[in-house]
Each structure stands twice: as structure tokens, then as C-alpha cells.
Amino acid sequence: MSAKSPFDKVGLLIKLGGNVKNWLERGFALRSSHQVMYYFRSVQDFKVFALDSANNADRIAGTIRLRNATMYVADYVTEYKHVFEISSPPPDQRHYYLATKTRQEMNDWIAKLSAAGVALRVPSPISVLLQLTRSPSAPPSIYGVQGFLEKRGYWNTGYKTRFFRLQANLDGLLVLYYYKRYDDLAPKGSIPLLEAEVMEELEKPSAQKECEFGIKSQGRPYALRASSEELRNEWVTALKTAVRNPKAEAMYLNSKGEFLSADAAAKLHSDSDALVAKKAAAASATVQADAQLLESSGANGTSSSSAAGGGAAAGAGDSAASSDAQASSSNGTGGVAVIDKRKANEILAEAKRKQDEAVRRAKDEKTAKEREEREAREKKEREEAHRLAAERIAEEERRKEEQRLNKLVAVADAGQLFIKFGRKGNPHNKFVFLDGDRVYWCEPAAKGEQQSKEKQAKKFVKLTAATKLIGGKTTDVFKRAVAQREHDEFCFSVIGSDRTLDLVASTKDQRDTWLEALAAAQKKLFGAKK
Numbered sequence: 001m002s003a004k005s006p007f008d009k010v011g012l013l014i015k016l017g018g019n020v021k022n023w024l025e026r027g028f029a030l031r032s033s034h035q036v037m038y039y040f041r042s043v044q045d046f047k048v049f050a051l052d053s054a055n056n057a058d059r060i061a062g063t064i065r066l067r068n069a070t071m072y073v074a075d076y077v078t079e080y081k082h083v084f085e086i087s088s089p090p091p092d093q094r095h096y097y098l099a100t101k102t103r104q105e106m107n108d109w110i111a112k113l114s115a116a117g118v119a120l121r122v123p124s125p126i127s128v129l130l131q132l133t134r135s136p137s138a139p140p141s142i143y144g145v146q147g148f149l150e151k152r153g154y155w156n157t158g159y160k161t162r163f164f165r166l167q168a169n170l171d172g173l174l175v176l177y178y179y180k181r182y183d184d185l186a187p188k189g190s191i192p193l194l195e196a197e198v199m200e201e202l203e204k205p206s207a208q209k210e211c212e213f214g215i216k217s218q219g220r221p222y223a224l225r226a227s228s229e230e231l232r233n234e235w236v237t238a239l240k241t242a243v244r245n246p247k248a249e250a251m252y253l254n255s256k257g258e259f260l261s262a263d264a265a266a267k268l269h270s271d272s273d274a275l276v277a278k279k280a281a282a283a284s285a286t287v288q289a290d291a292q293l294l295e296s297s298g299a300n301g302t303s304s305s306s307a308a309g310g311g312a313a314a315g316a317g318d319s320a321a322s323s324d325a326q327a328s329s330s331n332g333t334g335g336v337a338v339i340d341k342r343k344a345n346e347i348l349a350e351a352k353r354k355q356d357e358a359v360r361r362a363k364d365e366k367t368a369k370e371r372e373e374r375e376a377r378e379k380k381e382r383e384e385a386h387r388l389a390a391e392r393i394a395e396e397e398r399r400k401e402e403q404r405l406n407k408l409v410a411v412a413d414a415g416q417l418f419i420k421f422g423r424k425g426n427p428h429n430k431f432v433f434l435d436g437d438r439v440y441w442c443e444p445a446a447k448g449e450q451q452s453k454e455k456q457a458k459k460f461v462k463l464t465a466a467t468k469l470i471g472g473k474t475t476d477v478f479k480r481a482v483a484q485r486e487h488d489e490f491c492f493s494v495i496g497s498d499r500t501l502d503l504v505a506s507t508k509d510q511r512d513t514w515l516e517a518l519a520a521a522q523k524k525l526f527g528a529k530k
Contacts, residue, residue, distance in 0.1 A: 016097035032116035035066040152223035408517035419504040468495040
């Protein structure tokens with residue numbers, strides 16, 4: 001971009017679409033003075049805009065308003081590793097998910113956005129909760145606590161995975177919103193926390209009761225379940241605090257996970273800074289004392305060096321200092337004290353540098369260890385959530401398939417009219433129905449009469465003895481000349497050990513329905529027998 005460009009940072013980011021949920025690379029330009037960030041539909045548009053922004057403003061595809069916006073490190077997003085989220089305030093209340101290729105690139109964008117006034121909030125999900133930072137001016141808030149939980153339905157009492165987000169509504173009251181996916185624009189539902197009650201135990205717990213808790217809001221109970229007992233305890237703690245402060249007053253945590261007021265949090269920062277300053281002053285005083293000792297020993301060494309037997313009182317270091325002093329005196333530079341003060345200052349600076357390096361190295365090691373533990377824990381939680389979701393989907397599909405087959409079997413139980421072919425003679429209309437493990441056929445009822453299912457004079461074939469259920473004209477009965485005019489796609493046979501039941505349906509759909517229904521009934525019978 002030109003030297004006169006009004007933009008503070010430009011670059012390529014990977015953006016999640018608002019309506020079509022796919023990730024595409026877009027060009028972005030941040031303008032801190034206007035608290036906006038522009039993005040471009042194509043990389044080519046961005047490149048043209050970057051060369052001359054003043055004459056190519058029409059290439060801007062969208063604008064992210066940054067005034068009163070917040071951002072989060074979106075660790076719960078599984079598609080990319082380095083993702084951050086920008087949440088615009090009401091009434092828009094939209095969530096933008098942006099990914100970078102490296103951690104450093106993401107940190108650079110977050111730093112620039114922070115300088116533009118976008119508040120960096122709670123790391124997500126809630127399993128990391130909050131730790132007070134070293135910045136006393138902006139301790140992190142609990143707002144934006146979010147993550148995956150399972151919610152039990154009100155009518156359908158099965159658990160389903162939902163993404164929960166704690167945030168304020170237009171009235172400034174805290175509400176727990178839940179979504180089908182973390183990137184959904186509109187919530188599936190919400191739980192108001194004003195005058196709500198957090199229940200640590202459910203009235204009707206499941207087998208995983210140690211991971212369950214509930215919220216009673218406006219007379220309705222909500223049953224929730226976390227992926228672990230530890231995560232469940234963290235959610236309960238956060239929600240109890242939110243219920244006690246439903247009007248979105250500032251809430252902070254200390255390093256032990258205890259909630260503090262804004263004043264207490266600021267005092268904790270101040271006390272922490274004072275403690276660090278006190279330790280630094282103590283270390284500095286120690287080094288100053290060592291320097292003074294060195295200075296006095298250097299002066300003593302000079303006095304000793306003028307006497308014949310002074311070597312025993314001064315050590316090797318004092319002798320060297322005396323030599324330097326004598327050389328300096330011979331040059332007329334002003335004596336020993338000046339040289340020793342310079343060395344003392346060098347020692348002081350080196351000690352301070354080593355102290356700062358040790359503190360920094362210890363902090364980096366602690367941060368790296370905490371990050372590794374957090375990432376491992378979150379990865380385990382995501383894998384468990386995915387596994388449970390896959391199991392629920394498979395169970396739902398199995399249940400739906402079972403219901404569909406039961407409906408087909410019910411059709412066979414009710415019975416229908418078919419044309420039945422025998423080994424000899426002409427075909428006849430027969431009423432065929434399923435009863436238990438037997439397929440019966442009998443004469444159809446006369447016109448205007450109700451069909452009877454009495455079993456006295458009816459023949460049957462056992463499904464448990466049937467070896468095949470096959471469509472088409474494949475049996476010897478269907479190969480008779482009298483059956484040649486029948487359509488192959490309407491015919492099917494139940495092949496037993498000593499005979500076949502050969503039927504012609506009125507439609508192909510009827511033929512297919514009966515073949516599937518009889519197969520389902522046969523499978524159920526063999527399963528029960530086992």
C-alpha cells in the first residue's frame with residue numbers, strides 16, 4: 001500500500017462464511033481511527049485495493065464494526081488450529097471467525113485489534129476459565145464463557161450436543177444462549193439467568209450423574225451434561241456467579257479460580273505488582289552491597305600495595321584492582337575509586353540481566369506447560385464430544401430404520417390382495433397376510449363384506465423355514481406358460497424347503513414393500529430365536 005495509506009494493518013485471513021458455512025481466504029484491511037475492518041470477496045480485489053486504496057473503495061465486500069466489539073481465541077473451532085472470533089455488540093450481535101496460518105500471525109492481528117479498541121476476552125472453551133493477567137488496567141471478564149455441553153430435551157428426553165455461550169442481551173441481562181453449531185448465526189434457544197437457580201444434582205439423573213447439572217429458569221428445568229466432572233464443576237461455578245450477578249456487572253477470577261469484584265481484582269493486580277517490585281528492590285540492594293564491598297576491598301588493596309607485606313591482606317582480585325589503580329595513578333586519571341565503581345556498576349547490570357533472564361525463562365516454561373496441558377485436555381474433550389455425537393447419530397438412524405421396517409411389517413400384518421400362481425391350474429386372487437412367523441393366504445371377501453382372517457381353511461408357509469425371498473419370475477411355477485404374460489417386476493416368491501409361494505402384486509411398489517416387510521419380519525424372528 002502507499003505511504004499515505006490510512007490503514008494500520010492489511011493481510012490475508014481465512015474467513016468462515018455467514019450463510020454458506022465454508023472457509024475461504026479473504027483480504028482484510030484494518031482502520032483503527034474509524035474502528036472498522038474491511039474485507040474483500042477475492043484475493044485479486046484485495047491486491048488491487050492494496051496498490052491504491054483511495055481509488056478502489058468499491059472493491060470492499062464487507063465491513064466489521066469494531067466499536068464495543070470483543071474477541072476470543074476460538075480454541076473450540078476444529079477446522080483450523082489458529083482461529084480467533086470477533087463478536088459485534090447488539091443489535092447486530094454477529095460472530096466472525098477468522099483463521100491464520102501461524103500462531104505469530106494470529107497474535108499480530110490480535111495486537112493490532114486490541115490497539116484499535118477491541119477487547120480480548122476469555123479464552124475458550126470454559127475448561128481454561130480465567131486467570132488474571134499482569135495488566136492491572138484490563139483484567140479479563142467472565143463474559144463470553146462458552147463451550148460444548150449436552151442438553152436433555154423437554155419432550156424428547158435424549159441428550160443432544162449444543163454449543164453454549166454466556167452473554168448479555170439487549171437489556172443488559174446475562175442469558176445463556178445455545179446453538180446447534182458454534183458458528184450458527186441464530187441461537188436455537190436461551191436460558192434467562194435472572195432469578196434462575198443452578199441445580200448441582202438432577203431429580204432424574206442418568207448413569208453419568210457426576211457430569212450432570214441443571215438450571216431452573218422461569219419455572220422450567222433444563223438438564224445439562226458436561227464431558228467430564230471437572231468441566232461440569234467449572235460450568236456450575238461460572239453459572240452460579242452469573243446468577244448472583246444477572247445484570248452483567250464486572251466479574252473476575254484470581255489464579256485459584258475464585259471470583260472477585262472489579263475493585264478486588266484491581267487491588268490484586270496492584271499487590272502483585274508491589275510484590276514483584278519489592279523482590280526486585282531486594283535483589284538490587286544485594287547486588288549494591290556486593291558492589292560496595294568490592295569497592296572497599298579495592299581501596300584496601302591499594303593501601304596494602306604501597307606497603308611491603310600487603311599481599312596477605314588482599315586477595316587475587318584486590319591485587320588486580322591495585323595494579324589497575326597504580327596504572328591509572330601514573331596516568332593521572334584520578335585514582336582507584338573511579339575504576340572500582342565502574343566495575344561495580346558492570347557487576348550490578350550483569351546480575352540484574354541474569355535475574356530478569358531467569359524470571360523470563362521460568363515464566364515461559366510455565367506458560368508452555370500450561371498451554372500443552374490445556375491443548376491436550378481440550379483435544380480430549382473435542383474427541384469425546386465427537387464420539388458421543390457419532391453414537392447418537394447412529395442410534396437415531398437405527399431407531400428410524402426400525403420404525404420404518406415396523407410400518408412395513410404392519411402393512412403385511414393387515415394383509416393385501418395378490419394373484420397367486422400354483423403348480424397347476426389357473427391363477428387365483430388370494431388375500432395374503434402375515435401372522436407371527438407364518439404367511440397365510442385365503443379366499444378374498446365378497447364385495448361389500450369385511451375380509452376375515454380366520455385360520456381354519458387357510459394354507460401358509462413358515463418364514464422361519466423360508467430359504468429365500470426373491471423378486472421376479474425365477475421359480476418353476478412362474479415358468480409355466482400361464483404366467484408368461486405377467487410383468488417380471490410385479491412378481492415375487494417365498495421359497496420354502498418343500499414348496500414356494502408365488503405371488504403377483506398390482507404394482508411394483510407393492511411388490512417391493514412386501515419383500516422388504518417379509519425380510520424384516522424374518523430377521524426379527526431369527527433374532528428372537530437366537
